[in-house]
Amino acid sequence: MSTLRLWSLRTSPFAGKARVAFAEKGVAVELLEIDPRNRPARLRELNPTGRVPTLEVDGHAIRESTVICEWLEDTQPEPAFWPADAGARAMGRGLLRFVDDELTRPFFLSMRKEAFGLDATDHPDAVEHLRQQLSRRWPVAEKLLGRTDGPWLLASEDPTLADLAAMPLAVRLPQWKPELVPDPDGHPKLTDWLERLRQRPSVAEVDRQGEKVDGG
Amino acid sequence: MSTLRLWSLRTSPFAGKARVAFAEKGVAVELLEIDPRNRPARLRELNPTGRVPTLEVDGHAIRESTVICEWLEDTQPEPAFWPADAGARAMGRGLLRFVDDELTRPFFLSMRKEAFGLDATDHPDAVEHLRQQLSRRWPVAEKLLGRTDGPWLLASEDPTLADLAAMPLAVRLPQWKPELVPDPDGHPKLTDWLERLRQRPSVAEVDRQGEKVDGG
Numbered sequence: 001m002s003t004l005r006l007w008s009l010r011t012s013p014f015a016g017k018a019r020v021a022f023a024e025k026g027v028a029v030e031l032l033e034i035d036p037r038n039r040p041a042r043l044r045e046l047n048p049t050g051r052v053p054t055l056e057v058d059g060h061a062i063r064e065s066t067v068i069c070e071w072l073e074d075t076q077p078e079p080a081f082w083p084a085d086a087g088a089r090a091m092g093r094g095l096l097r098f099v100d101d102e103l104t105r106p107f108f109l110s111m112r113k114e115a116f117g118l119d120a121t122d123h124p125d126a127v128e129h130l131r132q133q134l135s136r137r138w139p140v141a142e143k144l145l146g147r148t149d150g151p152w153l154l155a156s157e158d159p160t161l162a163d164l165a166a167m168p169l170a171v172r173l174p175q176w177k178p179e180l181v182p183d184p185d186g187h188p189k190l191t192d193w194l195e196r197l198r199q200r201p202s203v204a205e206v207d208r209q210g211e212k213v214d215g216g
Numbered sequence: 217m218s219t220l221r222l223w224s225l226r227t228s229p230f231a232g233k234a235r236v237a238f239a240e241k242g243v244a245v246e247l248l249e250i251d252p253r254n255r256p257a258r259l260r261e262l263n264p265t266g267r268v269p270t271l272e273v274d275g276h277a278i279r280e281s282t283v284i285c286e287w288l289e290d291t292q293p294e295p296a297f298w299p300a301d302a303g304a305r306a307m308g309r310g311l312l313r314f315v316d317d318e319l320t321r322p323f324f325l326s327m328r329k330e331a332f333g334l335d336a337t338d339h340p341d342a343v344e345h346l347r348q349q350l351s352r353r354w355p356v357a358e359k360l361l362g363r364t365d366g367p368w369l370l371a372s373e374d375p376t377l378a379d380l381a382a383m384p385l386a387v388r389l390p391q392w393k394p395e396l397v398p399d400p401d402g403h404p405k406l407t408d409w410l411e412r413l414r415q416r417p418s419v420a421e422v423d424r425q426g427e428k429v430d431g432g
Contacts, residue, residue: 048356049318057303063310071306087273090287094279102265121345129337140264 005056010209014065016168018053019205031210038215081161095162106130138182145189170197220245221272226425230281232384234269235421247426254431297377311378322346354398361405386413
């Protein structure tokens, strides 16, 4: 396989999702740790928005965490992230968007804004709004998990990418904000799902830091 | 092929992108027009967020516009939305995210907020912020289009899904807010790109309205 470099940030949930994906596929990747307040010029050259994760494959950039995961699936089909059936795969991809946009994003965005302050364009209560949005989604997640007999979002023995994407959330939520963890009595399937994700060996990737790269 | 029903809204850019995708593939689909202030119970059953586009395939739901387009690509490979090479496809998928998230979303969100009012959680200047975000992206789009010799975002003879996704923007921007159209002198490739998109027969889909469905 080509030389692979993943521009990453330890605390970024979407970089974490890409790291988990590489580990689950058993594909080695060189990890570069950026300083988000001083993003490297080389990263901006590869990806004008300067965002991570960005994957560098022989000098070409692949941007956005799901796109990186789909590229991994295309180039390294086993173990599969998605079922072979096109309809089931489409359902999985829709569930992945739900996990990324409705669960992971509001939680991590609320943490970032709490830690580093609001943007000038934010509503003054933006942190609280993001957390309300998240807590309104727990019953939806519980319902989605109730559609299958097994522990995962699709009727599959192993987790699909829709499940694996939630690993950074499964780890950071109880670590950073235990008071935001969904009530286990009201959300038994969701509680079990988050716990099963934390039990996978690839969970170590959530905390993995790359080699630091200077900004400029 | 199965019975296909697309839950849609004429003015939604992402429903428009899905309609364009069906037309480009030559796949017939039954179009259902929702009232966004009174979303049908059946839609909420299929997709708990109640959002459009949602595709119903034999009673199962496929949600999110890109997921619907990827399902079309999987089940109806010709004409192809993506190049066969995995690396080029990944680059295309990253560019599609740029078009959706950085161009289409801020423009249409600003229009919706201007027409229907701000949400309680919005900054009072949210409309202006979205428009500033959009105008900061025009030079990035110009640069991305400058990476290839041809008129499209990838080095391809025909547009890929990354290009086609911009069709609702190409139509509505001059129609709804001519003052936001990027300056042609500073953005010749972007101007040509938007014009070429408007010349495709599938442009008619941007304005297509489905059969109205009662809410409840």
